[in-house]
Amino acid sequence: EPEVTQTPSHQVTQMGQEVILRCVPISNHLYFYWYRQILGQKVEFLVSFYNNEISEKSEIFDDQFSVERPDGSNFTLKIRSTKLEDSAMYFCASRAGTGDGNIQYFGAGTRLSVL
Amino acid sequence: KNQVEQSPQSLIILEGKNCTLQCNYTVSPFSNLRWYKQDTGRGPVSLTIMTFSENTKSNGRYTATLDADTKQSSLHITASQLSDSASYICVVSRARAGTALIFGKGTTLSVSS
Numbered sequence: 001e002p003e004v005t006q007t008p009s010h011q012v013t014q015m016g017q018e019v020i021l022r023c024v025p026i027s028n029h030l031y032f033y034w035y036r037q038i039l040g041q042k043v044e045f046l047v048s049f050y051n052n053e054i055s056e057k058s059e060i061f062d063d064q065f066s067v068e069r070p071d072g073s074n075f076t077l078k079i080r081s082t083k084l085e086d087s088a089m090y091f092c093a094s095r096a097g098t099g100d101g102n103i104q105y106f107g108a109g110t111r112l113s114v115l
Numbered sequence: 116k117n118q119v120e121q122s123p124q125s126l127i128i129l130e131g132k133n134c135t136l137q138c139n140y141t142v143s144p145f146s147n148l149r150w151y152k153q154d155t156g157r158g159p160v161s162l163t164i165m166t167f168s169e170n171t172k173s174n175g176r177y178t179a180t181l182d183a184d185t186k187q188s189s190l191h192i193t194a195s196q197l198s199d200s201a202s203y204i205c206v207v208s209r210a211r212a213g214t215a216l217i218f219g220k221g222t223t224l225s226v227s228s
Contacts (some may be wrong), residue, residue: 004158015207033215043159043204043218091158102147102208104216106158 002026004107006092012113013082021077021110023092030097033104034067036060036088042083043091049075050097082114117142121205123148127225131194134165136222138205139190143225150179150190153202162190162203195226 005024015021025032032047047057049067066078075094079086089111093104119140128134138149147166151159163172163179165188171180173220178191186213192199208214 035216035218042220043216045215045217048215058215093158103149103161103164106160108158109156 001104004094004105006090006107006110008059008110009108012085012115014067015084015114016081018080019079021079021090021092021106023075023077023094024073025075025092025094025098026105027073029094029105031055031095031104032067032069033093033095034077035091035093036108037091038085038088038110046090048079051103069108079112082112084114087112089112098111117135117207117209117217118207118220119207119217121219123222124220125167125223125225127227128195130197130226131136133193134195134224135189136190136192136205136224138219139189140186140188140205140207140217140219142207142217143182144210146208147208148179148181148188148214149208150177150188151204151206153204156202159204159206191198192224195224197226197228200224200226210218 008020032049035043039044045058047061048055064080069075089109091109092107095104122137149164150162153159164183176193181188204221205219206216
């Protein structure tokens with residue numbers, strides 16, 4: 001069964017460093033998302049991406065964050081200068097867009113630890 | 116404010132028993148409501164999805180209900196199994212482009228033998 005793949009599974013970085021979280025959405029899906037989940041808290045929406053541009057973003061997604069789909073298969077989330085409070089589980093999701101019942105399929109997540 | 120509230124926060128039941136989880140939402144405009152199962156350290160997996168016109172939907176031992184008038188939903192699990200131990204998250208989608216999901220905090224279910 002097709003699945004969303006995220007790498008790495010765990011990323012440790014120093015405060016102030018740049019990190020790039022990578023996702024390979026399900027092939028032929030058209031909508032892509034990033035969410036985060038701080039330990040013990042609910043999953044929060046960060047950004048959605050369609051047709052090579054951001055379609056919606058939350059107030060969490062400030063200038064320190066950016067997304068890219070560089071090669072038609074990967075979907076990346078970049079945090080320019082990490083802060084301690086960026087430590088969380090980051091989930092990528094993708095959706096087909098038509099005839100899929102509007103279901104978003106999630107990856108297993110990348111745990112980001114900022115020291 | 117768009118919010119999704121779930122109860123109880125956690126629940127412990129014996130294997131084979133049934134349970135019902137609750138969800139209240141204040142999301143507008145409403146598009147659909149989903150229940151996800153999230154195992155520890157894993158991404159959420161969709162169980163059911165219901166639109167405004169649907170009152171109930173089943174997926175195996177999982178049955179979800181939706182009352183769009185009172186903005187309430189429930190997830191009923193029948194004949195629980197040890198593998199049902201997980202967090203069950205109620206998620207509401209707004210009716211707009213991008214379709215960002217609004218998550219509840221989840222109910223942590225523990226099934227013991």
